[in-house]
Amino acid sequence: MKNVIEVRDLRKEFTSYSSRSGLKGAFRDLFTRNYKVIRAVNDISFQVRQGEMIGYIGENGAGKSTTIKMLTGILTPTSGHIRVNGMNPHKEREAFVRSIGVVFGQRSQLWWDIAVQESFRLLKKVYGVSDEDYDTHMKHVIETLDIGPLLDKPVRKLSLGQRMRCELAAALIHNPPLLFLDEPTIGLDVLVKLKIRDFLKEINEKYKTTILLTTHDISDIEALCDRVVMLDEGKIIYDGALEHLRSQWGDEKEIQFQFSVPVTYAQLGSLMPDSGVSWSEGPGQNVWTAKIPNEEVILSMLIAKVVQSFRIQDIKVNEVSTEEIIRNIYEEGMVHG
Template structure:
């Protein structure tokens, strides 16, 4: 499958001007402005294939937003090459805009006083969407996102969850090949989050829309993405399958066991005692090294068990461990 996004050796630098104290220094700075150069993104490279869902994660200020803005054509790289669907975004802004949809969880594309129906009509004109295509897409997304009950309501009267569903429709009306999502579930309740996640997975599967997701909600990453790219201080530090990241950087699979007595001894180099308190024990293991059935056999061989719980490695734990 072809690469729809290619980023090769890309860096982005910004001038950070120094603010001078005092009236005379402020006047002087108008003519001799001092600044330092900050490199927000440093020599990053990655490819994304058509139809992938990729999580792009990192701490605040790591370079995520700068990267997305370069992919969108808003920013021009200081060096390196970015191509999106065969085009250089900043050189082909109009054509690039037709191929991408963008949703920012904290910035709205909606018009506060317009009902949803009129907002969709407005974007139909902006993107010059043919009548039949527009009608099909609106009906498809309204049904899929269960929006019929608030379609005629002004945006100002909608809940946060309803507005986010409307944002997704606006971003997808023109059939983009790529969807950039920045914190799409921020502030939403659990039920709405699950609906948004299911919707993203469905459109990816049915329409082969490539999705780039940036978020601090690791549940979003775990439930939506198969691959993650991790950026730290402007540099790519991991690019690969999410399961490999969890196994590499988390404490692995865990068994939480409550024994009948507290004189428990587990002696196997493949098992790690992560925590022990009286008759309770947390045991860590790597499923690539030892199977779950064998772990349970070792634990139960000479000890009476009252309760047992198997815990899968979580992406949030892996990310926390990675940044320590």
């Protein structure tokens, strides 16, 4: 499959000035200012193939939104190479915008005071979509997102969840091959999130729509994306499979044993003394938790030895969550080479 997005050595710098303190400093600022260059995106490179669903993640200020704005042609890069759908986003503007769909969670592309369906009709004219294509494609979109009852309502009367579903439909009026979603589920309730996720999976399977998703909701990434690109201070610190991220840095598992009778730390510690297993008591009566390296052999051996040695009422295996893994990566500064 071809590359839909190609980014090489992409950089975006902003110039800001810092004001001096005090009256004397303010007077000096009138004549000379202290300028500082801030590098929001720092020489990043990556490719996205047709039909991929990619999670583009990072903390606030990591450079996610700046990247999206360059990829969609809103911002001009300071330096580097961008090709999106075979075009330069900020130089081939008119043809380019017809090949992408964009949903910004904090901004609306719908007109505030007119009915949703009137906004859709205006966008249909803007994108030059034929009546036949519009009727065929949008009927499916409207049904799947369950926005039929909302079409005759003005946007200002919609709830956040209703508006976001309409925003997503508006971005898909011209059935673009590439969809940018910047925090699309921010502030939404669980049922609306599930509806949007199911819809995104469906259009990805049906039309091979490529989706680049930025979000702070890790459950969105887990539900939709096989690949993640992680940004920190404007640089890519990880680009690869979500599963690989979990296996590489989710390096511990917890097994909770509930015993039928009381056991001691010494008894448990003698089962596999040199395996890296550590024991702690609780939570609950006759419950002990073993922390073990994330290796299947040790996991299997430990469970076998415990079951052979003691009477067990219950066993529970807990994996480290993706959210916890990502938090640890940022806190400990772990970088994938």
